Amino acid sequence: xxxxxxxxxxxxxxxxxxxxxxxxxxxxxxxxxxxxxxxxxxxxxxxxxxxxxxxxxxxxxxxxxxxxxxxxxxxxxxxxxxxxxxxxxxxxxxxxxxxxxxxxxxxxxxxxxxxxxxxxxxxxxxxxxxxxxxxxxxxxxxxxxxxxxxxxxxxxxxxxxxxxxxxxxxxxxxxxxxxxxxxxxxxxxxxxxxxxxxxxxxxxxxxxxxxxxxxxxxxxxxxxxxxxxxxxxxxxxxxxxxxxxxxxxxxxxxxxxxxxxxxxxxxxxxxxxxxxxxxxxxxxxxxxxxxxxxxxxxxxxxxxxxxxxxxxxxxxxxxxxxxxxxxxxxxxxxxxxxxxxxxxxxxxxxxxxxxxxxxxxxxxxxxxxxxxxxxxxxxxxxxxxxxxxxxxxxxxxxxxxxxxxxxxxxxxxxxxxxxxxxxxxxxxxxxxxxxxxxxxxxxxxxxxxxxxxxxxxxxxxxxxxxxxxxxxxxxxxxxxxxxxxxxxxxxxxxxx
Amino acid sequence: xxxxxxxxxxxxxxxxxxxxxxxxxxxxxxxxxxxxxxxxxxxxxxxxxxxxxxxxxxxxxxxxxxxxxxxxxxxxxxxxxxxxxxxxxxxxxxxxxxxxxxxxxxxxxxxxxxxxxxxxxxxxxxxxxxxxxxxxxxxxxxxxxxxxxxxxxxxxxxxxxxxxxxxxxxxxxxxxxxxxxxxxxxxxxxxxxxxxxxxxxxxxxxxxxxxxxxxxxxxxxxxxxxxxxxxxxxxx
Numbered sequence: 089x090x091x092x093x094x095x096x097x098x099x100x101x102x103x104x105x106x107x108x109x110x111x112x113x114x115x116x117x118x119x120x121x122x123x124x125x126x127x128x129x130x131x132x133x134x135x136x137x138x139x140x141x142x143x144x145x146x147x148x149x150x151x152x153x154x155x156x157x158x159x160x161x162x163x164x165x166x167x168x169x170x171x172x173x174x175x176x177x178x179x180x181x182x183x184x185x186x187x188x189x190x191x192x193x194x195x196x197x198x199x200x201x202x203x204x205x206x207x208x209x210x211x212x213x214x215x216x217x218x219x220x221x222x223x224x225x226x227x228x229x230x231x232x233x234x235x236x237x238x239x240x241x242x243x244x245x246x247x248x249x250x251x252x253x254x255x256x257x258x259x260x261x262x263x264x265x266x267x268x269x270x271x272x273x274x275x276x277x278x279x280x281x282x283x284x285x286x287x288x289x290x291x292x293x294x295x296x297x298x299x300x301x302x303x304x305x306x307x308x309x310x311x312x313x314x315x316x317x318x319x320x321x322x323x324x325x326x327x328x329x330x331x332x333x334x335x336x337x338x339x340x341x342x343x344x345x346x347x348x349x350x351x352x353x354x355x356x357x358x359x360x361x362x363x364x365x366x367x368x369x370x371x372x373x374x375x376x377x378x379x380x381x382x383x384x385x386x387x388x389x390x391x392x393x394x395x396x397x398x399x400x401x402x403x404x405x406x407x408x409x410x411x412x413x414x415x416x417x418x419x420x421x422x423x424x425x426x427x428x429x430x431x432x433x434x435x436x437x438x439x440x441x442x443x444x445x446x447x448x449x450x451x452x453x454x455x456x457x458x459x460x461x462x463x464x465x466x467x468x469x470x471x472x473x474x475x476x477x478x479x480x481x482x483x484x485x486x487x488x489x490x491x492x493x494x495x496x497x498x499x500x501x502x503x504x505x506x507x508x509x510x511x512x513x514x515x516x517x518x519x520x521x522x523x524x525x526x527x528x529x530x531x532x533x534x535x536x537x538x539x540x541x542x543x544x545x546x547x548x549x550x551x552x553x554x555x556x557x558x559x560x561x562x563x564x565x566x567x568x569x570x571x572x573x574x575x576x577x578x579x580x581x582x583x584x
Numbered sequence: 585x586x587x588x589x590x591x592x593x594x595x596x597x598x599x600x601x602x603x604x605x606x607x608x609x610x611x612x613x614x615x616x617x618x619x620x621x622x623x624x625x626x627x628x629x630x631x632x633x634x635x636x637x638x639x640x641x642x643x644x645x646x647x648x649x650x651x652x653x654x655x656x657x658x659x660x661x662x663x664x665x666x667x668x669x670x671x672x673x674x675x676x677x678x679x680x681x682x683x684x685x686x687x688x689x690x691x692x693x694x695x696x697x698x699x700x701x702x703x704x705x706x707x708x709x710x711x712x713x714x715x716x717x718x719x720x721x722x723x724x725x726x727x728x729x730x731x732x733x734x735x736x737x738x739x740x741x742x743x744x745x746x747x748x749x750x751x752x753x754x755x756x757x758x759x760x761x762x763x764x765x766x767x768x769x770x771x772x773x774x775x776x777x778x779x780x781x782x783x784x785x786x787x788x789x790x791x792x793x794x795x796x797x798x799x800x801x802x803x804x805x806x807x808x809x810x811x812x813x814x815x816x817x818x819x820x
Contacts, residue, residue: 109630110627194630266632266633268630268631268632268633270631328631330631331631331632332628332631335629337631337633338631338633338634339634339636340633340634340635340636340638341633341634342635342636343636343638368669369666369667369668370661370662370668370669370670370671370673371657371660371661371662371663371664371665371668373671374657374660374662374671377656378656378657381649381652381653382649382653385646385649388642388645389642392642396636434671573626
């Protein structure tokens with residue numbers, strides 16, 4: 089056999105047949121341990137870095153002189169450093185870890201050449217670090233969501249290819265039988281993300297398209313990173329952990345199908361609503377608005393499916409660290425989607441566009457939904473990967489309440505403050521604006537302060553998470569099994 | 585291990601109690617064994633899906649959404665044209681092009697060919713004996729108020745033009761009874777056109793002049809006669 093063929097034979101990751109399911113899962117966990125734990129470590133690290141830049145940016149909005157003398161930490165750079173470190177650092181590493189692990193478990197297969205996956209993961213993070221460094225040192229591009237200097241893009245794309253391909257290989261060699269809804273979402277996301285990333289890089293930075301096509305591509309990409317990458321991965325995690333922890337099936341296969349295909353069909357169009365009022369053909373914007381409103385369908389379908397699965401198990405949800413975060417995220421997904429659909433309407437967009445309302449909405453989706461779901465997933469996965477229990481239930485509670493209350497205050501402040509901001513901008517008298525820019529900024533100060541306060545709560549939660557995570561890695565309380573899984577409520581028979 | 589008949593075995597069972605198994609007792613004391621199996625023990629089945637039908641109200645909701653989407657696209661799509669940028673644009677609105685620069689000669693040419701050329705002829709020379717010429721005619725290149733009055737009320741009876749007398753009827757393009765009701769702008773266009781065509785070199789007639797004349801003769805309804813006009817505006 090030639091070396092090439094023997095390599096392709098060697099990636100066949102199927103388990104030996106005839107082994108009981110739980111033993112198979114245990115074996116998969118063992119084999120996925122190193123790459124998944126590595127991705128989670130990177131993710132937790134980037135989360136702290138992203139939080140630092142977020143706090144600096146937030147404080148600068150009400151105290152502009154804060155760190156104002158350091159060119160590396162001016163607002164324009166810290167804001168973009170925040171976005172890129174949480175998007176490409178925290179969120180993508182979390183997706184790689186959680187998504188590949190769920191895919192492995194559902195396909196009943198594992199990664200044969202974990203060394204390639206680990207190497208690619210390290211290079212991905214080198215790429216992100218170089219990109220964030222490039223932003224801080226003043227080399228950022230002016231393209232939102234693609235601020236990293238364009239030179240890191242090939243590294244990121246290549247690393248991604250070597251990471252994502254393992255999910256596809258696992259699906260290729262999946263155990264025969266029913267393909268579960270989480271697998272659809274993960275497989276879809278694994279193809280959608282490289283497509284949108286490379287098209288956006290090429291059409292905006294490498295071989296720039298002419299004129300407004302760049303702007304259209306930019307918002308098509310920026311919206312789809314959330315919609316066709318983080319959202320399917322977040323939903324895949326909810327669809328996996330909700331029935332898994334509760335030990336009952338997902339309510340309806342038909343709703344799962346409808347939710348998946350309506351998301352795949354409509355989300356791709358929706359990004360253009362960011363260009364309402366812009367100089368592009370009006371039919372494109374109207375199509376974007378219609379697609380955004382049609383996103384009500386997957387939002388409602390998914391909400392019903394999740395609710396009907398979890399209903400009647402409130403106590404179990406409350407006691408399981410996994411489910412407390414996951415259900416918080418699932419509910420946020422519904423509200424964020426419905427808000428998003430409303431914001432695409434021209435009459436509402438005329439107020440919310442360019443205001444803090446949009447910033448609030450971005451955190452509604454990326455944090456209250458996606459990030460909370462990823463937190464919940466990590467709480468489920470790590471005990472199984474490391475065969476240890478979480479050292480501290482108190483720290484999990486601090487994490488949950490810090491992030492839940494923090495993001496709640498933040499969303500309230502940004503949505504209300506953003507609405508006021510938009511209304512003040514739009515207020516005209518005899519065709520001239522009533523409020524000067526200074527008036528608007530002053531009116532926003534109290535909302536910006538609220539956001540910084542919320543940011544402190546989020547930081548407390550993240551640090552609690554970090555401490556618990558490192559403590560667990562270091563092996564603290566590794567014999568806790570005698571007390572059972574770490575729960576955050578007392579319920580007989582609950583599981584993590 | 586769960587299918588072992590003694591899997592509910594507790595370690596605090598005494599050796600003489602029912603269900604005691606010395607092998608399991610030894611296993612329970614082994615910490616490693618527990619650590620390996622604890623996740624396995626509490627692991628639930630892999631998730632599956634139920635097959636509840638889709639609630640019927642969802643179908644109505646989605647039907648409504650699709651209907652709304654169709655209406656919205658019909659009203660806001662700009663007919664999918666690449667040159668429509670304005671959301672206020674309605675079908676038939678003719679695109680977003682800015683109003684073309686106003687050219688009275690261009691407009692006047694069109695008006696002349698459609699309304700005047702049948703009698704006065706395309707070359708402005710009229711028909712000898714029937715319709716008077718416009719080219720070089722003092723009635724055209726002379727006093728502008730006199731010309732505008734003819735356009736706004738028409739002319740009845742004999743008129744002498746460049747030594748020849750014509751007896752016919754010129755219809756009205758003003759707003760009297762039987763008039764064609766042209767706007768100031770169109771009267772300004774046609775008057776300017778005939779004053780500057782076929783070698784005529786008279787200055788243009790402004791819209792304001794037309795409006796002023798129109799106001800001045802608002803009380804009169806019937807067509808002019810040549811002597812009447814010559815009394816008001818003697819031939820130069």
